[in-house]
Amino acid sequence: MTSKVYVALRVKATPARAFAVFTGEIGAWWRPSNLFQTTPRAPGRLAFDDGRLIETLASGKVFEIGRVLAWEPPERLVFSWRQASFPPDLTTEVEVRFEAVGDETRVSVEHRGFHQVPADSAARHGFPDAALLARLAAYWQDQIAAVGARVELR
Amino acid sequence: MSAVCYRDPRAALTYLEAAFGFEISMLIEDDNGNVVHSEMRFGNAVVMIGHEWSEDHKSPLSIGGKNTQTVHIQIDTDVDAHCERARAAGFEIIVPPETQFYGDRTYRCRDPEGHIWTVAQPVIAVTREAAEASTGLKITGWV
Numbered sequence: 069m070t071s072k073v074y075v076a077l078r079v080k081a082t083p084a085r086a087f088a089v090f091t092g093e094i095g096a097w098w099r100p101s102n103l104f105q106t107t108p109r110a111p112g113r114l115a116f117d118d119g120r121l122i123e124t125l126a127s128g129k130v131f132e133i134g135r136v137l138a139w140e141p142p143e144r145l146v147f148s149w150r151q152a153s154f155p156p157d158l159t160t161e162v163e164v165r166f167e168a169v170g171d172e173t174r175v176s177v178e179h180r181g182f183h184q185v186p187a188d189s190a191a192r193h194g195f196p197d198a199a200l201l202a203r204l205a206a207y208w209q210d211q212i213a214a215v216g217a218r219v220e221l222r
Numbered sequence: 223m224s225a226v227c228y229r230d231p232r233a234a235l236t237y238l239e240a241a242f243g244f245e246i247s248m249l250i251e252d253d254n255g256n257v258v259h260s261e262m263r264f265g266n267a268v269v270m271i272g273h274e275w276s277e278d279h280k281s282p283l284s285i286g287g288k289n290t291q292t293v294h295i296q297i298d299t300d301v302d303a304h305c306e307r308a309r310a311a312g313f314e315i316i317v318p319p320e321t322q323f324y325g326d327r328t329y330r331c332r333d334p335e336g337h338i339w340t341v342a343q344p345v346i347a348v349t350r351e352a353a354e355a356s357t358g359l360k361i362t363g364w365v
Contacts, residue, residue, distance in 0.1 A: 074249040077263075174245065183253050198258055201250045205259075209248070 071183035071197065073205045076176035077212045081143035081219035086173040089219050090164060091116045091145065097211075097218040103193060104207050107131050109220035121147050130143040134159070142166055150181065153191040158184055175215060177208045224293050225270035227279045228335050231257045234271050237334060238262060241311035242295065242304075244269070244340075269293065282336030292338045301343035305329045308341075324348055324354050 079086050090096070100111035112125035114133070121133045134148035145164040160181040167174040182204050187190045187222055228234040235257075238244045244262035252258050260271045274280050282289055297304060302319050309315050314332040321327045325348035330340050350364035 069255050071253045072249070072251040074246065074251075076245065076247050078245075192314050197252060198250075201252075202259060205248050205250055 070181045071201060072178055073182060073190075073201050073208065074176060074178045074181050075205050075208045075212065076174055077209065077216060078169060078172045078174050079090060079212070079216035079219050082171075083168050083173045086166050086215065086219055087142040087145070087160070088174055088216055090140075090166075090175070093218060094121075097214040099210050099214050101207050101210070103203055104191075105151060105153070106133055121149075131217075137161070138163075149197055151191050155188060155189070160184070177211050177212060179204060179208060223266070223268050223270065225272055226274055226293065226337060227274050227281050228337075229274060229283055230253050230335070231260060231271045231273050232274045234333070234335065235260060235262065237311055239311075241308040241313050241331075241333070243307075262309075264295070267295075287336045289336070292340060295339060295341045297341060297343050299343065299348070301327045301329065301341060301345075304341055304343075305331070308339075315339075321345060324353055 081089070095113040095115050098114045100106075106123050107125065109127070112123040112131070114121065114123050117135065119136045121136065123131045125131065125134055131152060134150060135143070136147045138144055138146035143166055147162055147163045148159045150159045160179060163178045163180070165174075165176045165212050167176070183197045184200060185200070195203065226234075228275070237248070239246070242264065247260065247263040247268065248261040248262065250258040250260065257273060261268050262271060272279070274284065292335055305315060305319050308331050311336060315329060316332055317328075317330040317339065319327050319329040324346045325344055325346040326342040327345045328340060328342040330338060332338050350361050353359070353364065354361050
């Protein structure tokens with residue numbers, strides 16, 4: 069089995085708009101974190117591009133965070149997730165769901181497999197599993213909250 | 223924020239959603255599928271749903287049904303309908319909805335592990351003077 073970190077929040081938008089903002093405007097709403105650095109460089113700009121989730125750094129270099137595994141607007145999105153500090157053979161998986169609740173949308177993120185980050189990896193910061201996964205949950209809560217703020221801009 | 227202990231927190235997540243409309247806002251499972259931590263959201267409120275994680279954290283189910291704290295849910299819509307939803311989800315209705323002297327209509331129920339929940343909806347505006355007159359109590363702090 070694998071570890072799962074699941075978080076969900078409601079945003080004030082339809083699933084279609086929430087999906088569009090999540091995928092199309094990730095460069096605008098994404099909140100980088102020192103705890104979950106995708107690369108050792110200064111944070112770049114994220115984008116879903118041609119079946120990939122990429123980060124374009126200030127230098128122009130492109131880091132591939134993951135590949136899109138399912139693209140099912142407006143309900144579901146799955147992509148793989150790896151940080152530059154992960155061992156080469158390690159990938160984790162992120163599933164995002166958009167569920168209509170009244171006139172709002174419940175956006176949930178499930179990040180699977182993060183416990184596999186090795187004990188000596190810089191990506192773990194020395195945290196035991198429980199602390200690491202709790203931080204990861206808070207990280208994704210911040211991200212969904214940022215989506216929620218973004219959808220209200222229109 | 224309250225943290226409520228269950229022998230089976232995963233089941234609690236399901237029946238608290240069915241009974242009260244709480245929504246899971248955080249669920250962390252380890253690589254054996256155990257619930258490590260979970261939170262449910264209701265409006266702007268959050269409650270943590272946990273297991274019996276130490277010798278001093280017990281579900282009422284493990285201590286003869288006793289409660290040492292209870293959680294109070296304040297709602298602004300139909301408390302009678304809320305009660306029927308809880309009943310339909312298998313919760314025991316200890317005291318059915320009744321309107322209290324302070325203007326809230328409340329009911330009390332027990333979930334499958336024995337936690338007591340109180341639910342209240344304000345239905346009548348009552349002044350402090352009126353509440354004191356009807357009860358004979360001296361009331362401080364009523365704005």
